[in-house]
Amino acid sequence: MIVVSEPLLNGRELDYVREAVETGWISSEGRFIAEFERRWAEYCGAAHGVAMSSGTAALQLAMRALDLEPGSEVILPSCTIISCAVAIIEAGCVPVLVDSDPESWCLDPDQVAAKITPRTRAIMPVHLFGHPCDMTPLWELAERHGLHIVEDAAEAHGAEYRGRRCGGLGTLGCFSFYANKIVTTGEGGMVVTNDPALADRLRSLRNLCFRRDRRFLHSELGTNARLTNLQAAIGLAQVERIGDHIARKRHIAAQYGARLAGLPLALPVERPWARSVYWMYGIVLDDAVPFDAAECALRLRALGVDSRPFFLGMHEQPALLERGLFRGERYPVAERLARRALYLPSGLTLSDTDLELAADAVREVLA
Numbered sequence: 001m002i003v004v005s006e007p008l009l010n011g012r013e014l015d016y017v018r019e020a021v022e023t024g025w026i027s028s029e030g031r032f033i034a035e036f037e038r039r040w041a042e043y044c045g046a047a048h049g050v051a052m053s054s055g056t057a058a059l060q061l062a063m064r065a066l067d068l069e070p071g072s073e074v075i076l077p078s079c080t081i082i083s084c085a086v087a088i089i090e091a092g093c094v095p096v097l098v099d100s101d102p103e104s105w106c107l108d109p110d111q112v113a114a115k116i117t118p119r120t121r122a123i124m125p126v127h128l129f130g131h132p133c134d135m136t137p138l139w140e141l142a143e144r145h146g147l148h149i150v151e152d153a154a155e156a157h158g159a160e161y162r163g164r165r166c167g168g169l170g171t172l173g174c175f176s177f178y179a180n181k182i183v184t185t186g187e188g189g190m191v192v193t194n195d196p197a198l199a200d201r202l203r204s205l206r207n208l209c210f211r212r213d214r215r216f217l218h219s220e221l222g223t224n225a226r227l228t229n230l231q232a233a234i235g236l237a238q239v240e241r242i243g244d245h246i247a248r249k250r251h252i253a254a255q256y257g258a259r260l261a262g263l264p265l266a267l268p269v270e271r272p273w274a275r276s277v278y279w280m281y282g283i284v285l286d287d288a289v290p291f292d293a294a295e296c297a298l299r300l301r302a303l304g305v306d307s308r309p310f311f312l313g314m315h316e317q318p319a320l321l322e323r324g325l326f327r328g329e330r331y332p333v334a335e336r337l338a339r340r341a342l343y344l345p346s347g348l349t350l351s352d353t354d355l356e357l358a359a360d361a362v363r364e365v366l367a
């Protein structure tokens with residue numbers, strides 16, 4: 001089976017992990033954490049980085065750090081991971097959905113403008129599949145209405161919007177370092193920001209809000225979302241290699257693009273203002289294809305090629321509908337992507353031979 005993704009750990013990961021083990025710094029203190037935070041923030045063009053135990057934790061604490069009044073509305077795309085909605089709801093806010101652009105799969109800025117109310121306080125753009133969202137209209141809306149921008153850049157390490165890296169484009173930028181991400185620590189995440197007060201608050205929330213003046217006195221409830229020095233050791237080695245990782249992703253995308261041309265599929269786009277990192281190579285079946293993405297995945301699997309579906313939209317999630325959210329709302333692009341789209345093997349370890357086999361399998365399935 002040609003797998004969808006495997007991590008590539010061919011840099012100094014083992015050297016750094018060995019150092020962490022040999023020095024005994026395996027918990028959430030140690031040189032790799034500070035170094036990883038500093039390097040990653042700098043790479044993103046942000047002043048501060050606060051490492052977290054996961055991308056979900058990064059989103060959760062980013063939302064909490066903003067201290068928005070209960071009932072504040074936060075606009076996000078329906079087509080995203082549940083982590084975004086969880087983070088908004090747990091911060092006492094209300095998620096407000098918009099649909100996606102049918103080509104870039106990122107949130108549609110015109111629809112964001114239409115959803116702004118007097119209660120809107122933030123926008124959460126998700127740079128899906130490595131392609132940046134169109135930020136200029138979001139910046140204009142944020143400026144005009146006094147909104148925060150909380151980026152979910154979990155799939156967009158190193159992606160650029162008009163020459164600036166994702167994660168450094170708003171108030172707070174959230175990353176995941178899960179094993180299938182472009183930079184991985186196994187499990188892990190980070191929030192980057194230029195605001196020193198927010199960085200402080202994130203550090204406090206990450207570590208149970210221990211008070212500085214008296215350790216076991218708490219004026220607020222935080223959580224344990226600390227990354228370990230062991231994980232940061234891997235992360236630092238990964239950051240050192242990110243240029244190669246992105247080059248590999250772009251190579252994979254170019255190869256698939258050439259090999260899948262002419263099939264009844266929509267392939268990923270790259271806007272003139274974007275530099276995509278093609279986190280995973282997604283394809284969308286044309287309406288003329290007489291089966292859906294789930295059936296396509298089964299047929300590919302029979303040919304030895306694994307794949308994954310796109311997200312199921314937030315407005316189709318029973319756990320959210322049960323809370324009285326999104327009743328009767330429709331987002332046709334998100335609905336279509338959930339049913340007609342899937343992503344192909346695109347991991348950093350994918351060989352050119354396996355890529356060719358995978359592309360041939362798609363060809364055969366769609367023949």
Ligand SMILES: *Cc1c(COP(=O)(O)O)cnc(C)c1O
Nearest residue numbers: 054055056081083154155176178
């Ligand atoms: C992976 C991912 C996350 C969540 O990250 P975890 O580290 O798995 O918690 C959040 N948002 C998006 C868009 C993701 O792809």
